[in-house]
Amino acid sequence: MSGLLIRARGLVAGWERPATAPLEFALESGRILGLTGANGVGKTTLLSALAGRARVFSGALEMRPALRLALQTQDVPPVEGVPLSGRELLALTGAAGDGLPPWLVGRLDDRLDRLSGGQRHYLTLWAVLQAPADLVLLDEPTNNLDAAGVAHLASALRRLAGLGTGIVVVSHDHEFVEAVCDQVIVLREAGDVV
Amino acid sequence: MWSDLFLLPFLTGLGLALVLPVLGCFLRLRDEWLAALAYAHVAAAGALLALVSGLAPALGGMAAAALAGVGKRLFARRLAGGAAFAILLLAGWAVAVLLAANQPLAEQLGHSLFDGQLYFAGTAQLALVMPWVIFCGVVLAILSRHLLLARVYPDYFSARRLRAWPVVFGFDLVAALTLALATMAMGVMGAFALVFVPAWIAFRRARSWRGGLVLAALIGLGGYIAAFLLALGLDQPFGPVLALLLITVGLIIA
Numbered sequence: 001m002s003g004l005l006i007r008a009r010g011l012v013a014g015w016e017r018p019a020t021a022p023l024e025f026a027l028e029s030g031r032i033l034g035l036t037g038a039n040g041v042g043k044t045t046l047l048s049a050l051a052g053r054a055r056v057f058s059g060a061l062e063m064r065p066a067l068r069l070a071l072q073t074q075d076v077p078p079v080e081g082v083p084l085s086g087r088e089l090l091a092l093t094g095a096a097g098d099g100l101p102p103w104l105v106g107r108l109d110d111r112l113d114r115l116s117g118g119q120r121h122y123l124t125l126w127a128v129l130q131a132p133a134d135l136v137l138l139d140e141p142t143n144n145l146d147a148a149g150v151a152h153l154a155s156a157l158r159r160l161a162g163l164g165t166g167i168v169v170v171s172h173d174h175e176f177v178e179a180v181c182d183q184v185i186v187l188r189e190a191g192d193v194v
Numbered sequence: 195m196w197s198d199l200f201l202l203p204f205l206t207g208l209g210l211a212l213v214l215p216v217l218g219c220f221l222r223l224r225d226e227w228l229a230a231l232a233y234a235h236v237a238a239a240g241a242l243l244a245l246v247s248g249l250a251p252a253l254g255g256m257a258a259a260a261l262a263g264v265g266k267r268l269f270a271r272r273l274a275g276g277a278a279f280a281i282l283l284l285a286g287w288a289v290a291v292l293l294a295a296n297q298p299l300a301e302q303l304g305h306s307l308f309d310g311q312l313y314f315a316g317t318a319q320l321a322l323v324m325p326w327v328i329f330c331g332v333v334l335a336i337l338s339r340h341l342l343l344a345r346v347y348p349d350y351f352s353a354r355r356l357r358a359w360p361v362v363f364g365f366d367l368v369a370a371l372t373l374a375l376a377t378m379a380m381g382v383m384g385a386f387a388l389v390f391v392p393a394w395i396a397f398r399r400a401r402s403w404r405g406g407l408v409l410a411a412l413i414g415l416g417g418y419i420a421a422f423l424l425a426l427g428l429d430q431p432f433g434p435v436l437a438l439l440l441i442t443v444g445l446i447i448a
Contacts, residue, residue, distance in 0.1 A: 051353045052352055082223060085402040092343055093347070
């Protein structure tokens with residue numbers, strides 16, 4: 001698995017019971033894999049299985065040893081009432097502030113709970129994206145972002161992949177997935193995967 | 195007032211007034227501020243139990259608090275949602291009051307622990323508190339990043355295949371032992387006031403985490419020194435004076 005980060009063979013993931021159809025895919029360094037499909041087909045569950053949170057019921061999931069993962073979930077980081085600045089958040093994950101959009105650069109010394117929902121979402125996402133990692137897992141990263149945020153995220157992902165990081169993006173935003181990802185898997189409830 | 199009689203208690207409390215507000219910030223970060231009150235009551239019960247058993251009260255207080263800090267992890271599933279601290283608080287209070295009601299020796303110490311009289315702290319307590327304050331500061335500095343990550347990105351540890359329990363276990367133990375030492379020195383409510391109020395103000399007013407820790411420590415130190423002088427000058431128990439002073443400051447600036 002020299003450049004290979006993940007290989008799934010007939011992978012079925014779930015929590016209490018199997019929740020995905022059997023999946024075959026591989027992801028190499030510097031590539032972006034998009035997982036899309038209707039609600040309830042197991043996109044987030046599959047991402048959770050890659051992160052070691054959900055169970056693998058059958059099939060095989062091989063991951064490069066000592067792979068450094070960074071995970072962004074749909075849960076809003078609970079920072080309400082906590083005096084944590086944006087700059088401190090980036091320092092926590094080891095993320096750099098270089099490349100942040102102009103509408104966030106001037107807000108780095110503000111508390112996270114004083115930022116707008118979109119600004120906070122992008123900064124907490126950025127802290128995950130820019131953390132030292134070989135594989136970045138993103139769950140619906142375009143939620144709460146306006147058009148400028150989505151465009152900036154797309155170019156940030158391409159730049160990150162260009163540096164050799166593998167990225168898995170779960171999104172219901174087909175346009176975004178098609179524009180950014182090198183390979184796309186459409187999960188289907190019936191069990192067949194395109 | 196700067197004779198040995200007051201200097202030793204003053205220095206003992208000063209060290210605690212520095213570290214308790216910082217500890218309070220981390221407890222508040224973890225939504226565990228009730229832990230301060232719980233550990234303080236358990237420590238009081240342990241101290242009284244040790245006293246009636248012919249052992250050193252400080253040792254009993256610290257052992258009981260450490261046991262509570264570690265033990266609550268064993269019942270984590272059953273005592274989720276902060277129930278552990280409420281149960282520890284009730285158990286500690288019940289044991290302490292029953293011992294004080296039935297043992298004359300315990301009654302005297304019980305009054306001291308619940309009234310919050312700092313002036314009985316002596317050389318032995320100062321010798322325990324000062325190294326502990328330094329140790330606690332170092333441990334919190336080491337755990338700080340992990341505790342913040344656990345709050346902001348709860349999945350960080352599992353995604354990185356890291357074990358979270360040493361961080362949680364280490365923090366619980368340090369919190370329990372610090373609260374036990376503080377309870378022995380300045381009483382249950384004096385210790386709780388220094389953990390709760392400065393952190394509450396800092397979380398409301400600070401612009402950053404680091405700024406919050408500094409603000410909490412400054413409020414703790416300022417409030418402590420003012421309360422010490424006021425209580426001494428007015429010949430009043432220290433704990434209630436400290437609590438009222440901090441509450442007043444909190445209501446004005448929080």
